[in-house]
Amino acid sequence: MNLQDALYNWLTIKKVSDEREEDQAAKDTLDFFAEILRDDHQVADLKTVKKPPFYYIHYNIDGKEYKKQFPIELIDALYESIESEPKYN
Template identity: 40%
Template structure:
């Protein structure tokens, strides 16, 4: 899986896990993408560093260097919003 895809998928499911802390499937899926990021892409730390009106700033460490990836907020929050809007999942 490409790094950018793994990072985006981790972000989306991290937001779901934060919004639904008792959702075991979300937690397992988050851990799956974290494993891809750490094992395949050698990321050692990853956090949502900042959220502003338009962007989510994801800070991670790779190869001993701290980096920031900015992802459009609307795209990052889409999965959580879809889950919230579908009564089947609530």
């Protein structure tokens, strides 16, 4: 999995995990993507900022700082889909 896809997946499931604190599957999935970022891409110090119209991810690789942005509506789509499905509530 490339770095951009791993960051996107991590941020998407982070939104779900943050909003659904009791959702163990979301937490486990978040840990899975965090492991991919750490082990496969050497990403450290992940931080997120929500500043419309984007989420920003700040991170380090080998001591160098990077920033990636994703549209809020794209990241929030999974959470909104889960919340709108009665069998998940």
